[in-house]
Amino acid sequence: MVSENSRNPKVDLAFRRKKNAEEMKHQVVSFALMIFLTIVAFITVGYDGIDEWLKVPFIVLLACIQVIFQLYYFMHMNHKGHEGPQFFIWSGIFVTFLTVLAFMTIVWW
Amino acid sequence: MSTLARKKGFWPTVWDYLTTVDHKKIAILYLIAGGLFFVIGGIEALLMRIQLAIPENDFVSAGTFNELMTMHGTTMIFLAATPLLFAYMNAVVPLQIGARDVAFPFLNSLGFWLFFFGGVFLNLSWFLGGAPDAGWTAYASVALNSPGHGVDFYILGLQISGLGTLISGINFLVTIINMRAPGMTYMRMPLFTWTTFVASGLILFAFPPLTVGIALLMFDRLFGGNFFNPALGGNTIIYEHIFWIFGHPEVYILVLPAFGIFSEIIPTFARKRLFGYTSMVFATVLIGFLGFMVWAHHMFTTGLGPIANAIFAVATMTIGVPTGIKVFNWLFTMWGGSIRFTTPMLYAVGFIPSFVMGGVTGVMLAAAPADYQYHDTYFVVAHFHYVIVGGVVFAILAAAHYWWPKMFGKMLNETLGKITFVLFFIGFHLTFFIQHFLGLMGMPRRVFTFLSGQGFDTGNLISTIGAVLMGIAVVVLLINVVVTSVKGEKVGADPWEDGRSLEWAVASPPPEYNFKQTPLVRGLDPLWIEKMEGKKGLTPAEPLSDIHMPNSSILPFIISIGLFIAAFGLMYHNDYSWGVPVAIIGFIITFGTMFLRSIIDDHGYHIHKEDLLKDDNGGVQA
Numbered sequence: 001m002v003s004e005n006s007r008n009p010k011v012d013l014a015f016r017r018k019k020n021a022e023e024m025k026h027q028v029v030s031f032a033l034m035i036f037l038t039i040v041a042f043i044t045v046g047y048d049g050i051d052e053w054l055k056v057p058f059i060v061l062l063a064c065i066q067v068i069f070q071l072y073y074f075m076h077m078n079h080k081g082h083e084g085p086q087f088f089i090w091s092g093i094f095v096t097f098l099t100v101l102a103f104m105t106i107v108w109w
Numbered sequence: 110m111s112t113l114a115r116k117k118g119f120w121p122t123v124w125d126y127l128t129t130v131d132h133k134k135i136a137i138l139y140l141i142a143g144g145l146f147f148v149i150g151g152i153e154a155l156l157m158r159i160q161l162a163i164p165e166n167d168f169v170s171a172g173t174f175n176e177l178m179t180m181h182g183t184t185m186i187f188l189a190a191t192p193l194l195f196a197y198m199n200a201v202v203p204l205q206i207g208a209r210d211v212a213f214p215f216l217n218s219l220g221f222w223l224f225f226f227g228g229v230f231l232n233l234s235w236f237l238g239g240a241p242d243a244g245w246t247a248y249a250s251v252a253l254n255s256p257g258h259g260v261d262f263y264i265l266g267l268q269i270s271g272l273g274t275l276i277s278g279i280n281f282l283v284t285i286i287n288m289r290a291p292g293m294t295y296m297r298m299p300l301f302t303w304t305t306f307v308a309s310g311l312i313l314f315a316f317p318p319l320t321v322g323i324a325l326l327m328f329d330r331l332f333g334g335n336f337f338n339p340a341l342g343g344n345t346i347i348y349e350h351i352f353w354i355f356g357h358p359e360v361y362i363l364v365l366p367a368f369g370i371f372s373e374i375i376p377t378f379a380r381k382r383l384f385g386y387t388s389m390v391f392a393t394v395l396i397g398f399l400g401f402m403v404w405a406h407h408m409f410t411t412g413l414g415p416i417a418n419a420i421f422a423v424a425t426m427t428i429g430v431p432t433g434i435k436v437f438n439w440l441f442t443m444w445g446g447s448i449r450f451t452t453p454m455l456y457a458v459g460f461i462p463s464f465v466m467g468g469v470t471g472v473m474l475a476a477a478p479a480d481y482q483y484h485d486t487y488f489v490v491a492h493f494h495y496v497i498v499g500g501v502v503f504a505i506l507a508a509a510h511y512w513w514p515k516m517f518g519k520m521l522n523e524t525l526g527k528i529t530f531v532l533f534f535i536g537f538h539l540t541f542f543i544q545h546f547l548g549l550m551g552m553p554r555r556v557f558t559f560l561s562g563q564g565f566d567t568g569n570l571i572s573t574i575g576a577v578l579m580g581i582a583v584v585v586l587l588i589n590v591v592v593t594s595v596k597g598e599k600v601g602a603d604p605w606e607d608g609r610s611l612e613w614a615v616a617s618p619p620p621e622y623n624f625k626q627t628p629l630v631r632g633l634d635p636l637w638i639e640k641m642e643g644k645k646g647l648t649p650a651e652p653l654s655d656i657h658m659p660n661s662s663i664l665p666f667i668i669s670i671g672l673f674i675a676a677f678g679l680m681y682h683n684d685y686s687w688g689v690p691v692a693i694i695g696f697i698i699t700f701g702t703m704f705l706r707s708i709i710d711d712h713g714y715h716i717h718k719e720d721l722l723k724d725d726n727g728g729v730q731a
Binding site: 084088091092094095098099102103105106107 | 286310313314318344346347350354398401402405413414417
């Protein structure tokens with residue numbers, strides 16, 4: 001993006017500034033959310049009133065949300081031109097999920 | 110350096126092929142190596158059929174039969190079908206998308222040499238104490254109890270050739286995503302490119318499980334591991350799951366490019382646009398996805414329980430839907446077309462009913478309760494040979510005739526081609542149709558002989574006669590290749606005269622840079638569009654300028670030799686003291702060469718505009 005624009009001095013600076021500000025806002029919001037989720041995770045582990053069987057899937061769920069924040073807001077997967085990587089990442093997650101699910105449910109020991 | 114400055118002669122040619130990074134030459138290497146392994150696998154099949162021709166035969170021993178059966182399956186899947194398809198992918202896909210080469214020419218060469226040395230390693234087992242004998246699946250419970258080094262050859266050989274396949278798959282993914290000519294959107298890509306793309310994606314996701322599975326097996330056999338040893342807390346069923354998580358997508362890795370080949374041949378010779386292009390693409394992608402959800406149908410009888418069996422049975426039957434879409438699309442493409450029955454078209458027409466029969470028995474096998482009856486009988490053998498021979502091998506033979514002029518600049522003889530088709534088609538149905546009934550009558554697969562008087566005698570004899578016919582067909586094809594190479598006439602860019610996609614717009618064989626000017630793609634079947642507008646060539650997308658080319662390199666060959674040597678060391682390290690040092694030397698060769706590759710700057714060379722202007726052949730010329 002930078003190199004593309006550095007070639008053209010006539011680029012709409014006002015538009016870019018607005019865009020950057022918007023992105024910064026998203027990043028700050030998702031950063032705050034991530035810290036909040038981390039605190040929630042710590043509280044979950046520390047609090048005795050919740051059953052173990054609920055704690056583990058809940059924390060795994062929080063972790064998944066954090067990974068999505070990380071990929072989409074901090075690693076810019078929400079930008080245009082990332083359709084290919086997105087497709088392959090989600091396909092890979094899908095295949096892995098199926099494999100793990102099958103191993104946890106139907107492989108007898 | 111251009112084509113003009115090339116040395117000719119035997120050893121320069123050998124050196125040229127050892128070091129080449131040109132996708133068209135690598136395609137020829139794949140074709141030769143894959144063809145060689147195809148013949149070896151075929152001979153193994155014939156030996157098995159001779160053994161089974163009459164009851165209580167003693168042509169080969171039970172042990173040798175197991176080796177033949179294992180090596181036939183392994184060779185045909187990993188060393189014949191996959192590389193032969195890679196040959197066509199290499200020869201055609203960069204041309205079809207209007208690229209000058211694949212994304213990583215060096216890796217392309219590395220992928221070939223890894224596959225080749227893996228295959229050679231595996232086949233050396235015949236001369237070094239016996240071939241693997243645990244079946245092409247090498248189920249852990251069988252493989253761990255196999256004496257000698259046969260299964261070790263399987264494990265290490267497939268590990269090396271699997272690396273090659275994975276590298277090539279990634280290379281095609283990157284090539285198709287990044288190297289398409291201007292205007293070549295995803296929904297304008299020819300179907301062979303699309304199926305290559307999806308098959309490469311399947312390779313990306315399916316080969317790692319295989320690598321892990323046989324790596325664990327390697328630890329169990331060579332390094333004292335116990336992953337699959339139930340006596341020490343391991344689980345032998347896990348290997349079966351891991352293997353089939355790879356193994357089922359592997360079927361689609363083979364058959365999707367085959368579908369792609371027929372989707373090119375049928376519109377060309379029906380002289381009609383492919384019917385339902387969008388639904389063909391959709392069906393291809395859907396088959397790719399569903400391919401990962403069905404692996405346990407290979408394991409219905411291992412005791413997964415009724416719920417798991419039911420889920421996998423339904424998922425398996427679902428695959429019939431996109432495949433059915435494809436079959437009807439091919440039929441509708443032919444419907445109303447002005448069909449020319451050339452040799453490739455004959456294979457395409459023969460493929461549809463043959464493959465549908467394989468599909469129907471597939472749905473039968475997918476019904477889990479019925480599968481308890483069919484399991485491990487010749488019914489299964491008949492089913493998967495109808496799918497793989499009727500689908501993949503027909504496609505490989507059809508593509509050989511279809512793209513031969515593009516790869517070598519000469520047409521294969523049509524008369525001999527049609528004789529090959531008739532012999533192969535009759536031989537194929539004679540061999541495998543009767544096996545359905547042998548299976549239903551209860552003949553188990555993977556047995557080296559049978560008693561007379563059980564009703565198996567006539568069926569097996571017919572089957573053997575069919576196999577001999579297929580063997581003769583392949584010999585006729587080889588004669589055809591020799592005759593064509595010696596006598597054949599040079600052909601132009603579009604020898605079938607009805608070419609639709611970009612590969613028919615460049616000279617046969619194409620110049621090393623493929624396209625003098627990158628073409629502008631204006632729709633599906635770009636060459637056909639230009640022809641319909643009365644133009645002789647493609648519309649160029651850029652002015653004529655210098656072309657950047659990669660340098661040849663011997664390094665991929667040396668990297669592969671290193672692993673080949675290391676494999677011997679690893680295999681014998683329990684028997685001889687030289688094992689570990691040899692393994693270390695091999696790895697030093699491999700990683701040292703990789704290091705050299707990293708530190709030596711290699712910027713390639715340019716073919717200059719002036720040389721291109723002098724060179725009248727090729728470029729964007731019809």
